[in-house]
Amino acid sequence: MNDNAQWKERGDKVFIGTYSRFPAAMVRGEGCRLWDANGREYLDFLSGIAVCALGHCHPAVTEAIQRQAGSLLHVSNLFYTVPQIELAELLVANSFADKVFMANSGAEANEAALKLARIHSGPGRYEVISLLGSFHGRTLATVAATGQPRFHQGFEPLPQGFVHAEFGDPAAIEALVNDRTCAILCEPLQGESGVRPLEPEYLKAIREICDRRNLLLIFDEVQTGLGRTGTLFAHEQLGVTPDIMTLAKALGNGLPIGAMLTTDKIAASLTAGTHASTFGGNPVAAAAGAAVLRLILADGFLAGVRERGAYFAEQLAGVARQFPELATGVRGRGMLLGLVLTEKGIGLGARIVEEMFARGTLINFAGNRVLRFVPPLVVSPAEIDTLIERLKAVLADLAA
């Protein structure tokens, strides 16, 4: 049996170097725990980047996957399948939307949303306004929509029709609206660039611009959706409803699946042949998705996320108070939390993540600015306490 070092060597030999990885080959997961090839245990506050929301290998999801894998793996979207219909019904019954398009990832769900915004708005109206600091994916169109130059570098010229507004100021968005504009795209809370929530007043102002200027409002809830912020969708607690919403990450609890949701009226613009995906809504991934939604929608689940999220945020605020030279406070919603660092803390961010890893604890350094915590939504108060204890130990070492 190979150990971590051997797996790392074999992997590095054959993979294109797009990722800088932790030096561990993960072999097993259960709940909020992972085990590597050396048999080392980790407390996972990354959950595959907000994907394994119900914890690793949740029995009900595993059962749904196994059952579906034993009866039908794939037929393409030339046919109906039961899991895809059940998943779409659950999404529609629990959201503003009437219709769903299934994809395989967040970027693909956003691509579908961008194509819908263009075709629905008609010839000459193709421009999408997104926000600086946003993250919408790594395909050419979604990277163009992403408001962070570091993701653009080397890939120009990017697809046309994407402009970025300064974060936080509705007037900056309005100044970019013109005859070509078809939509405003944003995350209700920016995840990748450092856990930056958009205030309800700001989102309401964006909605108002869309209504007044006849633009579509697209919410990228790929990271914030499906209970992560304490409500099924983040926008529910912000009093603003989009015209189009995208989902992915947590939808399959680990299986690749994405979805683009919209209203009947807007959906009518995507007619047969205008968009497609071979694997989109694959029966096994959709069966996992339906199981995930049933669990998240079960009585008390979201209330529990809110309660433990509030407890976690309080504990993190305590860490910031204890180490004012390294951290200034906590921000985020539900179980999507960031510890905001001082300049000194930012300089140590990568070290903090490494030291946490050395103590068997997985977190990350979002946007090279904020320590991001996205544990499985089922994380227990005891596991939160363990995380906090280890974080304090690491910060005390580094502050010394």
Ligand SMILES: *Cc1c(COP(=O)(O)O)cnc(C)c1O
């Ligand atoms: C992760 C993420 C994406 C991209 O999803 P992929 O599945 O990696 O393509 C898009 N938008 C947001 C907000 C994300 O967090």
